[in-house]
Amino acid sequence: MKVKFNLFSGLIFGIILSLFSTPILASDDESKSSSGGSYDPVGTVLDHISDKNEFHVWEHVHIPLPCILYAPDHGWSFFMSSKFDHGHKAIDGYVLNHGRVNRIADPEFPQGEVDLHGTHIESKNITTADGKEKTVYSINYHDHEYMIDPPSTVDGGFVGGGITSFYDFSITKNVATMLLAAILLGWLFITVARRYKKNEGKAPSGIQNFIEPFFLFIRDEVTRPMIGEKHYERFQPFIMSLFFFILFCNLMGLIPFFPGGANVTGNLAVTLALAFITFLVVNLSGKKDYWEHIFWMPGIPAWVKIILTPVEILSLFIKPFSLMIRLFANISAGHIIILSLIGLIFLFKDTGQLGGAPTGIIVGGAFTAFMNLIELLVAFLQAFIFAILTASYIGAAVEEHHHEEAH
């Protein structure tokens, strides 16, 4: 009976959560494709999981974020994203396209503030010289078509990005969310640390009681068994930071309204940075034994070593790469599923079949509620997996082998 009730209240909670997020979707002008009023599910979902240069709160309320832009042929530009007037103005050749800063690199386009009312950004699908299909954006200003460049990305063109005419170092929606997560983390843990100082020699109390199980769990189930009794204390702050930073970012991504809603850990750049730091920490703390096991595994025949050494060297990079992909894929997939389920409401509304939008709200709401609960689990699980795998890599790096007994 009790279990049933909990499940029921969980569902209700999820439905309320998901209904909160629907007005954001419904009100977003950009969620409608440019080619008419019909709902474009794929475009909407992809638009919602990508990073933005302004923080959308409600209807036409946006929180402006600082833009820090660098173009090699223009230098640095600093201004608030509110100057774009939601895409109705161009600033020094920069325009807002689907909430993201893009640049008109053409030197003929006027510098300074340019009013773009009456124009709109058009997308065109082209096939590049090497056979890849690509969407390019352009704007028609004073009867002249100007190409719009997206910000540079470091994927080397593998997934449709590449180096363009400018770099975006802005405090984007994701960066702002990360900052908020970091501040929350700092506030929470410094409060808890103060409690420990105040309550020294006494039983834990209040918020301390809430955090201590997490702390002990990470220590007793992750760092101590993975890294080993001798070294775990040194790496405890790093693993704790990883776990809680990822967890907070994951959880903030699940909140559908203002302070949350950003797909932080579902962005490859974020997981790449975290995985790269992990890579550095693991390999910089590698002992002699660790490197010996990679380059010249002891205790096996020489011809096996010739095969094994390249594999081991590859594994050096595959390990952080898998960390990067796992977290990114799990979180972005969760966001895509939830957004798609909410999208059902608009699909039902558009078709008008089977009762229209109300049916969509019931079906989409119920599924979204269920997915939200699963995503809550995934948020914890992925933070935990990232932490425990990092700990195990560090453990392998600092381990000291005794060749006489092992192998």
Place this chain on the structure above:
Amino acid sequence: MTDFILLAGFDVIKPDPGLIFWTSLIFILVWFFIGRAAFRPIQEALKKRENSIQEALDEAKKARQEVANVAASNDRILAEAREERSSILKEAGEARDSIIKEAKEKAKEEAKKIVENAKVEIDNQRKAAITDLKNQAGLLAIEIAEKLVRKELKGNAEHEAFVKTMTDELELN
């Protein structure tokens, strides 16, 4: 059309250098500042508390052990004392018995010795008395015989030698 848009609009898979920079910076700040200000102190406080709890438990265990030890040693001391008392009593009894026995034996021996001494003394006295008596009897006999002989056989050497042999014979008895 759809899968085309999927790749083109899938911005999250294109790592933005700005986002990489900010993520690294924010994470490293979290690691250094919160690590230093919170994670390390919490870790140390937890360790300290665990150690103090362990110490308190160990001490309690030790104290209990000690109490048990004291009780056990009390019992042991009592039992030892009891044993000692009984052994002392037993020893005393034995000593008493042996002393009495010894004394008795000694007394018996002494008595025997005294009796023996007395016997020897008596014997000696008797012997002396007999010798004396013999001597006296001899002298007396000689005197009598002398007188008799003087009277009858004046200065006869044959008689004197005879008398002498007679007295010697007397002594042998």
